[in-house]
Amino acid sequence: MVFNSLIWLEDSMKQKIDARVIIDLGLNTIYRSLMSIIxxxxxxxxxxxxxxxxxxYRQEVLKDFMNSPELLSNLMEGLSGIIQLKGHLNQGKEETNLFCLVNLVIIVEAIILSLEALHKTLLHYEIKSEGLSELKEAVITKTSMNSFKDMKRDLNEVRYILSKIKSVEVSINMSVDMRPEEVRVTEINDNSYRFPLAFRMISESVGVSEKFLGLDMNSYVPLFNLENVDWDILDELANAFKSHKDVFNQFVKRYQKVDIKPFITLLEELTFYQxxxxxxxxxxxxxxxxxxxxxxNANERAMYLNNFYNVNTAFEKMNTMESLPNKxxxxxxxxxxxxARIFILTGPNMGGKTTxxxxxxQIQIFAQLGLLVxxxxxxxxxADNIFTHFSVEEKETVDLGRLGKECEMFSTIFHQSSDKSLLLLNESFSGTSHLESLKIAxxxxxxxxxxRLRMVYNTHLHELAATACNYNDIFNNDTHIISILIGDKRDILSxxxxxxxxxxMSYARDEAYKYGITYEQLTGKEEVNTYGKSNLQFVVVK
Structure with missing residues (x-):
């Protein structure tokens, strides 16, 4: 069984970006549910x-889901049991033992239920996108084939045979120090065993509830480890079905190569859309x-954004208020x-440069994911690639030191990038003195x-923003450098x-005043320096 991808076409072009980019841009929190699967x-x-x-292609698929949200949720629900099957593969000792048979029955049953659920959902909703239309045709074709009908018949036959065993009696021989020494199956019954009330239960199989995308997934796991149980016990149980050996062997032979990977891939793609x-x-x-x-066109190397914002900032606000007031x-x-293709972004500390x-x-990635921005x-x-260069943690700098690590990272990024790449620098090269940081920057x-890179460099190095535009005269190409800032003298936190x-310097003075650490505020003396100048006149007190 093979499904068409809802994400990629056969001739799609793609570029893997570093996982650190997703973290630096804060997208790992948005797609946490997806990360829990893959x-x-x-x-x-x-x-x-x-x-x-x-x-x-992706935009049209997402449009179908946005027009019919129940379509997406019903598809997800129909595949909810598939995620459990990852742990059911290749657990049997050999192809013919009972455990392998039961394992295969679980897989085949999950595939049948998933296909029927997909068929029901895809027929119920109006679908316009190419991706979902192709998925619909594939499911209709598969469920109408004789092989699918044969699979359902074979499963029912094996299920009926296995249902004949209702209980198993196990005898345990004890050692002199009262430890279990030998275990054997002594009787197999076609009726459930009624436990005398005088004996307490010492072990049972329980339903383990796990959360997956908000849904409860129940998988039955024995309290003891199956690997610690002699495989001969399973063989003994298999002996009870010896008259049905041919049916079991035929079932295993026919379905042992059944592949659940297409269902898992489909689930992952649907989770992305969800x-x-x-x-x-x-x-x-x-x-x-x-x-x-x-x-x-990628050759334009352009971006025009009107009234854009950071989605993480919006979600942080959402956690503190039910609705957002204006502005x-x-x-x-x-x-x-x-x-302008290189932006030197300056502004107050905590003023929104990183945001x-x-x-x-985020917007560049969302656009190329096929999403609304x-x-x-x-x-x-x-962009042919996106790179982030954010300040590194001290724990990552054992070998080179913080500055050395940041320089090494930038060198790697620079040589991997092209004129169609997007570079995002956040307080880079700040792990040294001010003058050294400025020179490296x-x-x-x-x-x-x-x-000719596209780059946004937010920095506390105001001198860099003041002088970098001079480089436009040194290299007269189509990649101009400009200075942009957040806030102004009237409202530095706008x-x-x-x-x-x-x-x-005038901003620095405002910041000092804001936090109460100007000379006058700290000493209680009158103003002794000229506003905006760095030379203070110290008063000697005898």
Whole structure:
């Protein structure tokens, strides 16, 4: 059984991005449900789609789900039992033992139930997208085939035979120190055993409840470890079915190569759409703008965003209030084209520099995932890769030191990138003195302009923003550097970005005053320095 992918086409082009990018941009929290199913190295969101055809294909699938939310939830519910089957593969000692047979019965039954559930759901809802239409045709074809009808008949036959055993009596010989020494099956019955009330229960098989995407999944697991039970016990049970050996062997031979991987892959893809739909629906309830982005040619290397925002900021606000009052989420505009492709972003500490940087990366990834983007309007060129260079933790710098590690990371990123890549730098090269940080940052920005990279560099190095534009005269290409800042002298925490020179020393003075650490505030003396100048006149007290 093979399903068409709801994510990829046969000729899709893609590029794996580093898993750290997803973490740096805060997308791991949004897709936590997806990460609970598949390893982070195989995440759908880690594979950047590079062709418009595939993106449009996904947009249409998502549109079907947004028009009929029950369609998505019913498809997920129909496949809910599949996730448990990962642990049922290749557990038997050999193909003919009883455990392998029962294991295979569970797999075949889950496949039948899943196909029937998919068939019922896909026929019930109106479907317009190419991806879901192809899935619908594949399911209809499979469920109408004689092989599917034969599978159901064979399963019912084996299930009926296995149901004949209702109970098994096991005898245990004890050692002199009263430990179980020998266990054998002594009787197999076709009726359930009634336990005398005088004896207490010492072991049982229980239902283990696990949460998966909000649903309760029940899988029956014995309290003892099956590996510690002599396989001869299972063989003894199999002996009770010796008259049905041919039926069992035929069942195993016919279905031992049945493949559940297509169902698991389909479940993973549906989970991606579910997480994406839930994100979009939450933003809609908050009254925040979203749009289908206009895709530009990759060679344009452009991005035009109107009223964009960071989705993580929106969700943080949502956790503290039921509805967002006006302007509680600041919306911003940005234009990246021939006039500006490298942005040096400065502003107050905790003023939103990282939030803006993350938002630009989120929107680029969402656009290439085929999703709605958090903006009122968006036109975006596809990137061939996305790189983040955020400050590293001290624990990651044992060998090289923090600065050395950051320099090594940037060198790796720089050589992997092209003029169609997007680089996002967050307080990079801050693990050393101010002058050293400035010098290294200047070298990095100059190299980025030479290579014609698209880059957003948020930094506390105001001198870099003030002087980097001079590099436009050194390399006269189509990658211009501009300074943008968050806030202004009147409202340094406005969280609005605009083109302009950094706030510089006057901002630093405002910050000191805000936190009560100016000379006057700390000493209680009158103002002894000229506003905006760095030289203080110290008073000597005798």
């Amino acid at each position: 390893g982070s190295n195989d995440l759908i969101i880690n594979e950047l789609c590079l062709d418009q055809k595939t993106i449009y 997480a994406s739909y839930e994100m979009s629906n939450q933003l809609k309830r908050l009254g925040l703008p979203q749009c289908v982005p206009k895709l530009l 509680s989420i600041i919306l911003n505009d940005i234009t990246m084209n021939n006039e 803006i940087t993350q938002a630009i990366g 958090p903006a009122e309007q968006a036109s975006i060129s596809l 200047e070298e990095a920005v100059m190299a980025a302009k030479y290579k 969280y609005k970005i605009k083109i302009g020179e950094p706030l510089g």
